[in-house]
Amino acid sequence: MTYASRVEAEEWKRRLDANRGSLKAIEAEIARSKESGPTVEEAFERHIGQLMGTEKFTLKKYRDNVRLYFSEIADRKVSGFNRDDVIEWMRWMESRGLSPKTIADIRGLLSAMLTTAIHDGHLVTNPCKGVRLPKDMRVTDGMSPMTYEIWAAIMAQMDPSFIPFFDLLIGTGFRLNEATVLGEEDFMLDQPTSLVKVDKTWKRSASGGYLIGPPKTRRSRRTVSIAPSTAESIRPLVENANGGFVFTLKRGGVIRPANLYRTAWYPACEAAGLRGNDRPRIHDIRHTHASWMIAGGMDIFTLSRRLGHESIVTTSNTYGHLLPDALFKSAAIAQAVLEASPPIGLPELTP
Known part of the structure; x- marks a missing residue:
């Protein structure tokens, strides 16, 4: 392909590099750029600017993440953003060697921005919905309680x-x-x-x-x-x-x-x-405290409050695997209830 100027040729080279050599992807990008509404970068700034009760350092971190992880698609119109774009962006994140947790965290920021764009009338549905996150293939989650x-x-x-x-x-x-x-x-x-x-x-x-x-x-x-x-x-x-x-x-x-x-x-x-x-x-040390408390018989609700978790789900997801005895205790309780005549707390049934 020949171009009228070196600047135009370099622009097409940049587009090819960003789209892995796919002319089809470039054509789709050009079509999206002609659509109305804010760009991805502008939509992010609007979303972050609307956040309330958020620390200044956190807002700065969000803006830094936008520059770090969305620079390749910053000039695309958010109204043309679709499911394929989300998948391609996630593959690009994986190709950089980023961990599944990092991808999940940044995808959460993207999804929140797209939800704001829906409220602003630039999208009908959130293209992040239904796109599966990459699996974390690590054997452990990095948590190492001490003996x-x-x-x-x-x-x-x-x-x-x-x-x-x-x-x-x-x-x-x-x-x-x-x-x-x-x-x-x-x-x-x-x-x-x-x-x-x-x-x-x-x-x-x-x-x-x-x-x-x-x-x-x-x-x-x-x-x-x-x-x-x-x-x-x-x-x-x-x-x-x-x-x-x-x-x-x-x-x-x-x-x-x-x-x-x-x-x-x-x-x-x-x-x-x-x-x-x-x-x-x-x-x-925090994980060790939690594991020792569980070993000593502390229930997951009390532990959640002790650790200051916002939700008991967080505690359960983090430390639930340390509660194998709870499964056996639950089974024993269920058996004891079902063996009662009549079952405890239930009225007798009459024909």
Whole structure:
């Protein structure tokens, strides 16, 4: 094919590269560009601009994701967006080596934008509906609860100044950003049952820094009971906080994931002989707490509230596989009910 100018030739080359050499796809793209209404980029900006109650950092992240993952289709008219476009976009995401979870998360942003476009009258149906997400072929979901022996081995090598903080994490399952912002006013250690109040967390600002704000969801705002041993471990730090954060670095700085890993977690794991894939993540402490609570008999509803999950479905999907005994208990309960004469709670039937 010949072109009138180098600029025109380079434009067609760009189109061919973006459409994997398919002239049919380019023709469809040109037809879509002639349709009315906003482009994909404009529709995203309208959708994000309408979001309410969303942190500035989250809005910035959404806009960054649009630039990162939708640049190839940014100038297409949203009114011409169809199911084939969604499938092609997902294949493009897969070809970049992105994880199924990342694709699912970004597809959720796309679907939300298209729903807004429907409300604005630019589409009739959402083309994301019915398009199956790629399967996650990983053997595990990355969750690695620790055994009591592994936890004890790490704590035996831990810098003593950090042990109360890790005692709190393993005893509550708190998220790191929840635990590091706690002040002495959040602890009620002299109650019959010691309690910790969670009503704030660290958040990222639009500039990339940190600020203190409310938890992300209503369920994240909660009061959690702690064991007497945990209360006694943290008591000296609570009583000497002097209006500041209860848990800090050795020199008084704010605990962040990176500096906690570098100064405390990594050295202790290395000294305990846990390296490479055998070394658990700090976030696995939360999973470990959940698995230990389940092993101890805590029901999934109570655990969900304790962890601050917005929905019990989240807890069940995350930790349901750790509840094999529940299946047997359910079967035993069902058998006991059905063997009753008449079944418990049901009236006798008369002919």
